[in-house]
Amino acid sequence: MAAVEEAQFWQAIGILIKNYHALNKKIFEVVITQVEKQQDGLLRGSSEEELVKSLKEELSNRTCTGFKIRFKLLPKKLQDNILGTGIVDFVECKYECQFASDDIEDFSVQLSKGQLLLQAKQNQNWLEFVLKPKLLSWSQSKQNESKVKSLGLLNLEKYNDLYKKLKQKHSHRLLEYWKTAQESTDPLKFIYEDLAIAAYLIVLWSQTQSEPKAFADLGCGNGLLVHVLNDEGYKGYGYDIRKRKLWSLYPEDTKQNLIEKAVEPNSFRLDFPDIDWLIGNHSDELSPWLPVLSARLNTNYFLLPCCPFELSGAKFRRRNTKISAYQDFFQYVTQVSKECGFEVLQDRLKIPSTKRLALLGIKRNTSKSITSVEYFVQEELRKYRTGESEVKLREKGESVRNCTQVDKTIIDGLVLKIFNQILASSEDKWAGRLSMREIAQSLSKEELSGIKSECGGIKTLLRNKHEVFEFCGGDLIGIKTPKPSTHLPSRLTTKKRNCFFKQHHPLGCPLLDVDCSFIH
Incomplete structure (x- = not known):
């Protein structure tokens, strides 16, 4: 294993301080409440910004010998938050973490002669198979200063408390709806x-202070978001081109608010005059139209873009090939929003989706005339039209486009081939890394063609196989070290598939059968 340099060590610790939840799936988020610096033998008031700056500085430039950090862990299920203390010791090149709870074990990490020394009283498996691989990955990662912070616009404690409340209140009943409707999607x-x-x-x-008089969810799909918001006291409606099976199972108050109607951008009008928020939740072809419709209808909007499309309804044509297709499309929709006069806010949601970047238009510059907005739209349609005379969005019949529709033998073959290539890239059978470019170049056109047309390429495949692969910063892909399951046994989520590592890794799966989420 390559030696870890001191700068790399403190980079990893800086990430660990804010991301303990990445090591413990029972924790939702970390909130730092106080920072003090150790200076001249005394603790003095400091800030999170000074802590971050000091972790990046050379030893000779630091003005203190360490920091004391007080923080709260926000649990996903437990009612009360867990208090913790972190001690940064620059002299000993060490970080200690202590918790005011028996549910979480204290630990320490120290850099000695280029190697990580980890200590805890009991949980050695967690140190070896969870903490150590993460620290090594973080120490090598390229830090993206421009990355949008998760839930950066919200009070995290309020969000976590409400999310737990909504899960407790709604999840069981919604699962019953799914069973009754015999939906094929993952509930x-x-x-x-x-x-x-x-x-x-x-x-x-x-x-x-922007609570809606009423909202409209455009392309609402199964209507679940509309139902939950309605049930929580928010008036609103859902529009979709076709009715879903779940619609008939909702209470009458929700059913009457779900409208089977195509949203045609150039002719769409609101059926209810009090609507002042538009929602686009993975709204596909409608995504680039949300800011335009909001400008026309004088509303705010929330948009979670997913599959990239032009305003014409055609597949999105890349503007910037130096970034990912998703980032390129996100930047484009941001540009559309600005052209529509919105002061655009961005945020990153914590949801089980790879497409989690959100755009919000809460304030619009009214000096930006609708005439100029329409001129921009027509210019975009002129430049990127695909031969159709009118804007053409989706048909009433819907096709599924993701890796679940590709022949399973193709997927399994590609996964195993990529796995073996990463495995061979390092003598340490868990530390191999390959770049996306290296992986793509090693695959034939025939191997890629099976997934290219359905889900956009190899990156989506790797993300869908998150139990096998992990993204290690930059464009590096590694093998994911199996972690003990932290969830209670559930017939919906565990023990459904064979353990990939038990079958294919030369060292097998490092977990006991009872700790692994898959069948041994």
């Missing part, structure tokens, strides 16, 4: 994702 993903989005919107509205 856990959709239910918890839409509960998280509902919690986000409710807290956002309360914090920004």
Whole structure:
């Protein structure tokens, strides 16, 4: 294993301080409440910004010998938050973490002669298979200063408390709806994702004093978000081109608010005059139109873009190939929002989706005339039209486009091939790394063609196989070290598939059968 340099060590610790929740799935988020610096043998008041700056500085430039950090862990299920203390010791090159709870074990990490020394009283498996791999990954990662912070616009404690409340109140009943409707989609993903989005919107509205008189969810799909918000006392409606099976199972108050109607951008009008918020929750072809419609209808908007499309309804044409297709599209929709006169806010949601960046238009510059907005739209349609004379969005019949529709033998073959390539890249059978470019270049056109047309390429495949691969910063892909399951046994989520590592890794799975989420 390569030696870890001191700068890399403190980079990893800086990430660990704010991201303990990445090591313990029972924790939602970390909130730093106080920072003090150790200077001349005394503790003096400091700030999170000074802590971050000192962790990046050379030893000779530091003005203190360490920091004492007080923080709260926000649990996903427990009622009370967990208090903790972190001690940064620059002299000993050490970080200690202590918790005021028996549910979480204290630990320490020290750099000695280029190696990480980790200590805890009991949980050695956690140190070896969870903490150490994460620290090594973080020490090598390229830090993206421009990355949007998760839930950066919200009070995290309020959000976490509300999300827990919504899960407790709604999840069981919504699961029953799913069973009754015999929906083929994954209930856990959709239910918890839409509960998280509902919690986000409710807290956002309360914090920004922008609670809607009424909202309209355009392309509402199964109507779940509309139902939850309605049930929480928010008036609103859902529009979609076709009715879903779940609609008939909702209470009457929700059913009457779900409208089977195509949203045609150039002819769409609101059926209810009090609507002052538009919602686009993974609204596909409608995504670039949300800011335009909001400008035309004089509303605010919340948009969670997903699959990239032009205003014409055609597949999005790349503007900037130096970044990912998703980032490129997100930047484009941001540009559309600004052209429509909005002061655009961005945030990153915590949801079970790879497409979690959100755009919000809460304040619009009224000096930006609708005439100029329409001129921009027509210019975009002229430049990127695909031969159709009118804007053409989706048909009433819907096709599914993701890696679940690709022949399973193709997927399994590609996964195993990429896995073996990463495995061979390092003598340490868990530390291999390959860049996305190296992986893509190693695959033939025939191997890629099976997924290219359905889900956009190899990156989506790797993300969908998150139990096997992990993204290690930059464009590096590694093998994910199996972690003990922290969830209670559930017939919906565990022990459904064979353990990939038990079958294919030369060292097998490092977990005992009882600790692994998959079948041994």
